[in-house]
Structures are given as structure tokens and as C-alpha cells.
Amino acid sequence: MKTKTAPHLDKKDFFDKVEEFVENHIEEKIKKGLDDVENFLKKELSDFKQKRKHGKEDDEASVFSYFEHFLKDKKVASVTPSTKFLINKVFKRMDLGNTRTVIEYGPAAGVMTKPLLRRLPATGRVLAVERNGELASILQQFQDPRLTVIHGSVIEIDRHAAEQGIGLADVIVSGIPFSFLTPLERHQLLHKTVDLLRPGGRFIAYQVTTHLAALMKYHFQDVDIDFEVRNLPPHFVFTGYK
Numbered sequence: 660m661k662t663k664t665a666p667h668l669d670k671k672d673f674f675d676k677v678e679e680f681v682e683n684h685i686e687e688k689i690k691k692g693l694d695d696v697e698n699f700l701k702k703e704l705s706d707f708k709q710k711r712k713h714g715k716e717d718d719e720a721s722v723f724s725y726f727e728h729f730l731k732d733k734k735v736a737s738v739t740p741s742t743k744f745l746i747n748k749v750f751k752r753m754d755l756g757n758t759r760t761v762i763e764y765g766p767a768a769g770v771m772t773k774p775l776l777r778r779l780p781a782t783g784r785v786l787a788v789e790r791n792g793e794l795a796s797i798l799q800q801f802q803d804p805r806l807t808v809i810h811g812s813v814i815e816i817d818r819h820a821a822e823q824g825i826g827l828a829d830v831i832v833s834g835i836p837f838s839f840l841t842p843l844e845r846h847q848l849l850h851k852t853v854d855l856l857r858p859g860g861r862f863i864a865y866q867v868t869t870h871l872a873a874l875m876k877y878h879f880q881d882v883d884i885d886f887e888v889r890n891l892p893p894h895f896v897f898t899g900y901k
């Protein structure tokens with residue numbers, strides 16, 4: 660007698676389907692939504708500047724500072740900092756109980772770095788690499804002996820880590836837009852990232868699009884994908900396990 664076997668869901672097929680679905684149904688909407696948000700914030704910012712001109716400035720300044728950086732430098736790639744929902748989703752993937760050394764790609768002014776330092780032990784260490792000089796210097800003012808901020812590109816993460824005496828990291832977390840790198844740079848960066856992780860370490864990258872999915876699957880045997888809608892714009896969180 661023939662026994663029925665449960666249908667086997669191949670992880671690769673599943674990811675391919677998710678990617679295809681997002682590319683065909685969601686990505687255009689995200690891009691359109693981002694343009695709408697940019698236009699909305701531009702208008703709000705110009706109203707705010709008018710107020711500032713007339714001496715009616717209030718604490719709205721901090722609300723717009725991230726957006727002003729974005730307008731000056733599109734490679735900042737985000738109009739608002741990550742929300743607590745996205746940050747918590749990233750932290751859930753970190754295995755914080757076993758995490759001491761973290762490398763952060765693209766911390767901006769430290770929206771994720773600061774809560775991360777609160778969760779790390781006194782012996783912990785964070786190496787944060789930010790290419791935007793103004794944002795890097797804001798984070799450099801943050802007083803915590805466990806934090807080292809480098810103004811530079813993660814493309815040279817191997818050199819930065821060696822110069823700072825970082826051996827192997829438990830976690831590498833990334834907010835940089837991989838879409839701004841060339842395909843070769845993306846591959847090289849993922850190679851360097853894998854090399855810098857201890858066995859069992861994790862690479863966690865939060866991204867607007869699914870473009871990183873194929874590369875993650877190429878460089879890591881196991882990859883998880885989460886999605887956080889409560890962020891502007893919504894983000895995918897890719898976790899690769901070494």
C-alpha cells in the first residue's frame with residue numbers, strides 16, 4: 660500500500676517565490692510611497708524653515724535633522740531613522756545573550772547603536788562604520804568606551820577591523836543600502852563579512868528591497884527573512900548564519 664508523504668517545501672523555492680512576489684507586487688508601491696513621503700517631508704521642512712526665519716523655532720528641529728542629511732546626501736538612503744519596531748526585530752535575531760563584539764555598517768547618528776550598547780555587557784564592543792561625515796561626527800560625540808566610530812566606507816571593513824584590533828565578530832548588523840554598491844562591491848563586502856564572523860556568528864541586514872536575498876543565499880547556508888511593516892518605508896530583515 661502506498662503511504663502519503665507530506666509535501667516538501669524547499670527553502671530556495673520558497674525564497675524565490677517571495678522575491679518574485681515582492682518584485683512584481685510590492686516594490687513599485689514602496690518606491691512610489693517613498694517619493695510621496697519625500698515630497699511630503701520637503702513641504703513640511705520648508706514650512707519649518709519659514710517658522711525658523713520668523714523666530715518661531717521649537718523642538719521640531721531634531722525631527723527634521725535626519726531628513727536634511729538625506730536631502731544633502733542621497734546615499735544616506737533613508738528619510739527617517741529606523742523605528743523601534745524594526746530595531747526590536749533586528750535585536751530578536753541577534754542572540755544577545757551570546758553577543759559581545761558587534762560591527763555595525765551605516766549607523767547614521769546611532770539610532771540602533773545606542774539601544775544596542777544598552778543591551779551589551781560591560782565587556783562588549785561595537786565598531787560602527789559610517790561614510791557620511793556629519794553623521795559620523797554626531798555619533799563620535801557619544802561617550803561610551805565600548806564604541807568606536809569610523810568615518811569611512813564598509814567597503815574597507817577588513818582594514819578598519821584590523822586597525823581597531825577586532826578579531827572575529829559575533830554579529831555584523833547592516834543598514835547600508837546595498838543597491839548603491841556595484842555587484843562586485845556587494846560580493847566582495849559579503850565575502851569580507853563572512854570572513855569577519857566567528858563560526859555561528861550572524862550577519863543581519865535590514866533593507867527596503869529583496870535584492871540582497873540571492874546574495875545572502877549564496878554566501879550563507881542558512882538565511883531567514885523577516886518583514887517589518889511599521890517602519891518608513893517597511894523593511895526586510897535578512898539574517899545569515901555562518
Ligand SMILES: C[S@@+](CC[C@H](N)C(=O)[O-])C[C@H]1O[C@@H](n2cnc3c(N)ncnc32)[C@H](O)[C@@H]1O
Nearest residue numbers: 735737740741765766767789790791812813834
Ligand atoms: C538607511 S540609513 C540607516 C541608518 C540607521 N542605521 C538607521 O537604522 O536608521 C543607511 C546609512 O548607511 C550609510 N552608508 C551608506 N553607504 C555606506 C558605506 N558604503 N559605508 C558606510 N556607511 C554607509 C549612510 O550614510 C546612512 O547613514
